[in-house]
C-alpha cells in the first residue's frame with residue numbers, strides 16, 4: 001500500500017473571489033479567500049475590474065495558502081484550477097497562473113468544473129459532516145446557476161433541471177437592489193428575513209414545467225409591488241423591510257423546495273445535497289435539515305465556508321482526479337461556458 005500523502009494546491013478565480021487552498025489528500029489544510037470589495041459601489045460584478053483584482057490578489061493569496069498549510073511548493077503533487085464556467089477575464093488569471101506554476105514545478109495540472117466542485121465539496125473530509133453515497137441528488141444554487149443534478153459517480157453527473165432565466169443568487173441580489181440594499185444582497189436579505197414575517201406579502205410563484213426554474217418574474221412582481229406600496233406610503237420600505245425580505249426569501253425557498261421534492265419523487269432518490277453560494281442561506285439550510293424528519297430524506301449541507309466560492313472545493317475535485325491520473329494538457333484553455341457532463 002502506498003501511504004504517500006498527496007498535496008494539491010487549488011486555485012479558484014471564476015468570478016469575483018480569488019481563492020487558493022492546500023489539501024492533504026481529502027483534508028483541507030488551508031483555504032484563503034480574497035473577496036473583491038470594488039464591485040460593491042457598482043451594485044454587481046464588473047468583469048474587467050474582477051480580472052484586474054484577480055491579477056493583484058493571486059500571488060499573495062497563493063503564498064498565504066501555502067504558508068497557512070505550512071507546505072513548501074516543492075512538496076506539491078499537483079495544481080488544480082477552475083477551468084470554467086465563469087467570467088473569461090477572471091478564469092484566464094487562475095488558468096494562466098496554474099499552468100505556469102505546474103510547468104515551473106514540473107507537476108501535473110488538473111482542470112476542474114466549478115459546478116462539479118460545488119457538488120463534490122461534500123467529499124472533503126470532516127468528522128462533523130456526513131458524506132453522501134451514489135446516486136444522490138444535488139441542487140446547486142449560486143449567483144450564476146440553479147440546477148438539480150443527478151450525481152451517479154464522482155465525475156458522472158446529469159442535469160435534471162435548471163433555470164430558464166436568472167439564477168437564484170441573482171434573484172436574491174436583484175431583489176435586494178430593488179430594496180436599496182448593497183451588492184451582494186443575498187446575505188443581507190437572509191439577515192433581515194430572520195426578523196420578518198415570511199407570509200406578510202404573498203409574491204406569486206412561477207409555473208414552470210418539469211424540474212426547471214424561473215426567477216425573472218419574481219423580480220418584476222417585487223418591483224411592481226414596492227412601487228405600488230411606496231406610492232401609498234413613501235416610507236413603506238423603511239417601515240416594512242424585514243417583512244418584505246422574509247416574504248421574498250420565503251417565496252424563493254418555496255420554489256426551490258417544491259422542485260427538489262419533485263426531483264425526489266421522480267427519481268426515488270432521497271439523498272439530497274445542496275451547494276453553491278445560496279446554500280449559505282439560513283432559510284434553505286433549515287428547510288433542508290427539517291426535511292430529514294419531515295420527508296425522510298438524508299440531507300447534506302456544506303459547511304458555511306464551503307458554500308460561497310472557495311478553492312477548497314476545487315482542491316477536493318483535484319484530489320479525486322489525481323487518484324484517477326485524470327490530468328490536463330499543458331495547453332488547456334479556460335472555458336467560460338462549461339456544462340457539467342460536456
Ligand code: KG4
Nearest residue numbers: 142143144169184186277278280281308309
Ligand atoms: O457560489 P457563489 O459564491 O458564486 C457563484 O458561483 O455565483 O454564489 C454567490 C451568490 C450571490 O448571489 C450571493 O448573494 C448568494 O450566493 N448568497 C446568498 C447568501 N450568501 C451568498 N444568498 C442568500 N442567502 C445567503 N446567506
Ligand code: ZN
Nearest residue numbers: 142276277309
Ligand atoms: Zn460558485
